[in-house]
């Protein structure tokens with residue numbers, strides 16, 4: 323075992339190193355540039371396998387999942403509140419460091435969703451659910467808790483789509499409110515066609531993560547093999563020094579500002 327790893331076994335050493343390196347870049351500048359230009363990054367968040375497995379177990383034991391028949395919207399919402407491993411993934415030091423590197427602000431995790439199977443959620447941008455002022459200081463980090471491929475619901479995403487104008491309620495709905503969400507989904511399906519966007523799928527090994535920018539169009543790809551699971555966790559982040567609001571509930575001059583419980 324290397325000396326660095328051996329030292330990590332001494333109580334307090336790993337925590338000290340993580341604090342010391344908070345603002346140390348994870349990647350060289352070209353990779354940072356790649357994120358800003360494509361709107362996504364596949365990376366290794368360095369989360370111990372025991373934590374990944376514990377998060378899956380916590381989800382499987384949770385009230386919304388245990389003993390239920392899983393449909394393709396099944397999820398354990400905000401498991402971080404009760405479950406240490408789910409919270410540890412949201413706060414993984416290498417994830418936070420990467421977000422500091424690419425946003426140059428302190429990341430504030432605020433929501434976790436754990437999935438037993440693919441969501442098959444239609445294509446959307448998180449900027450219709452969450453936005454900030456200044457705009458687009460929000461992102462998602464999706465961690466594969468098992469191997470993910472084209473048969474068990476790999477995410478679909480459209481590289482570069484984060485640079486298109488942010489779609490707001492005024493573009494497709496007569497007023498604010500989640501009841502208009504089907505109009506949004508139909509609008510985005512046409513938007514993808516009109517802009518001739520080309521999809522990619524996130525084929526990830528267990529432990530890998532996909533970081534996406536708030537305005538990157540993405541969705542849950544088809545989960546072809548219904549006998550398989552798609553254990554995964556997404557955490558959503560805002561950033562320090564930004565207000566945040568729910569665009570779905572905002573319209574005209576009104577912004578539906580929100581207070582969040584930051585995961586800490």
Ligand SMILES: O=C(O)CCC(=O)C(=O)O
Pocket residue numbers: 435437440441442443448462477540541542543554556
């Ligand atoms: O995991 C999925 O299938 C979809 C997740 C997603 O689209 C989101 O968190 O915004």
